[in-house]
Amino acid sequence: MTVALTNMIETVAVEFSHNANQHMSGGLKALDGISVTVAKGEFVAVLGRNGSGKTTFARMLNALLLPTGGSVRIDGIDTVDESRIWDIRSTVGMIFQDPDSQIIGTTVEEDVAFGPENLGLAPEEILSRVQKALQSAGMLQHSRTPPHLLSGGEKQKVSLAGILAMQPECIILDEATALLDPAARKEVMNLVRGLNRDKGITVLHITHDMEEAWLADRVILLDAGKIVQDGKPAEVFSNSVVIKEAGLELPQIAELFELLKQDGFNLLTCTPNMDEAQAALINCMNPVRDQHVHQH
Ligand SMILES: Nc1ncnc2c1ncn2[C@@H]1O[C@H](COP(=O)(O)OP(=O)(O)OP(=O)(O)O)[C@@H](O)[C@H]1O
Ligand SMILES: [Mg+2]
Numbered sequence: 274m275t276v277a278l279t280n281m282i283e284t285v286a287v288e289f290s291h292n293a294n295q296h297m298s299g300g301l302k303a304l305d306g307i308s309v310t311v312a313k314g315e316f317v318a319v320l321g322r323n324g325s326g327k328t329t330f331a332r333m334l335n336a337l338l339l340p341t342g343g344s345v346r347i348d349g350i351d352t353v354d355e356s357r358i359w360d361i362r363s364t365v366g367m368i369f370q371d372p373d374s375q376i377i378g379t380t381v382e383e384d385v386a387f388g389p390e391n392l393g394l395a396p397e398e399i400l401s402r403v404q405k406a407l408q409s410a411g412m413l414q415h416s417r418t419p420p421h422l423l424s425g426g427e428k429q430k431v432s433l434a435g436i437l438a439m440q441p442e443c444i445i446l447d448e449a450t451a452l453l454d455p456a457a458r459k460e461v462m463n464l465v466r467g468l469n470r471d472k473g474i475t476v477l478h479i480t481h482d483m484e485e486a487w488l489a490d491r492v493i494l495l496d497a498g499k500i501v502q503d504g505k506p507a508e509v510f511s512n513s514v515v516i517k518e519a520g521l522e523l524p525q526i527a528e529l530f531e532l533l534k535q536d537g538f539n540l541l542t543c544t545p546n547m548d549e550a551q552a553a554l555i556n557c558m559n560p561v562r563d564q565h566v567h568q569h
Contacts, residue, residue: 278349281443281475282311282334288342289329303329305498306343311477313442316469318486318506319479321495322520327479330495331445334477335365348442363392366436368449372428381423381431382407382416388439402438410434410464426457433464443475444468451481462488483510483524487545494519507542526550533557
């Protein structure tokens with residue numbers, strides 16, 4: 274009997290240097306001892322200032338880069354195992370920042386079919402996957418549209434459909450929302466959140482947008498190639514000193530909670546949920562009423 278693995282990603286003491294000379298001379302490594310486990314079905318936001326190692330880490334998870342120290346396992350497969358490279362690449366799909374650099378087809382459906390065609394699938398299987406992927410990404414009505422006529426948000430949805438057609442278990446978005454306007458960002462985020470919730474797809478969302486990080490189950494904060502925080506968004510964002518030391522701004526609501534704490538208000542962890550935040554603020558600013566409520 275085979276036991277299903279529960280971890281999608283397991284890294285142990287991963288190191289990586291882009292430049293071998295730098296590595297030999299003890300210079301800064303792009304990744305410096307990353308040990309992390311991501312369970313299947315988790316939705317993780319990865320944060321960190323420019324150059325902190327986010328993209329390098331993402332590329333490790335798809336075997337686009339191999340560690341210079343330590344190990345990376347994807348669904349139990351070691352990424353150094355060359356014979357399994359296509360298993361890894363079809364398990365982990367990546368979407369990047371620039372929608373134009375990822376789209377190659379002359380129509381949307383042709384673009385989405387590209388991945389399954391490379392897997393050597395039968396034509397009817399390819400057609401069925403393309404239809405389903407476009408449906409899931411909300412782009413079915415654009416099947417015959419030339420991609421250059423689409424907006425940035427629509428192009429990212431086509432990229433996502435192209436990944437979905439490979440039936441991945443894990444999707445990594447490397448600042449895939451960064452160039453989109455707020456409405457398109459929200460649509461792409463809702464889509465990805467839905468894929469995570471409804472299909473159990475593991476998501477790693479690399480972002481500079483702190484508000485988007487609130488949507489994750491877990492936040493990993495990188496600085497200088499190391500993990501400096503790993504926890505639920507509310508816990509991580511309550512640690513304002515670490516966030517600021519890592520060169521990031523707190524989400525606005527967390528900043529407000531922080532300022533009120535400094536003013537002596539008894540607020541514990543911050544929350545992205547407006548109703549909960551309002552209740553916490555009312556309670557802490559109204560201790561007499563709070564006691565009164567609890568006595569009855
Ligand atoms: N191809 C490369 N050659 C040499 N050094 C690189 C290369 N790519 C990245 N680096 C260096 O590795 C470190 C980590 O870079 P990386 O791109 O992973 O950071 P990042 O967190 O994704 O940054 P950003 O937020 O700007 O995308 C940086 O010091 C960067 O200069
Ligand atoms: Mg990057």
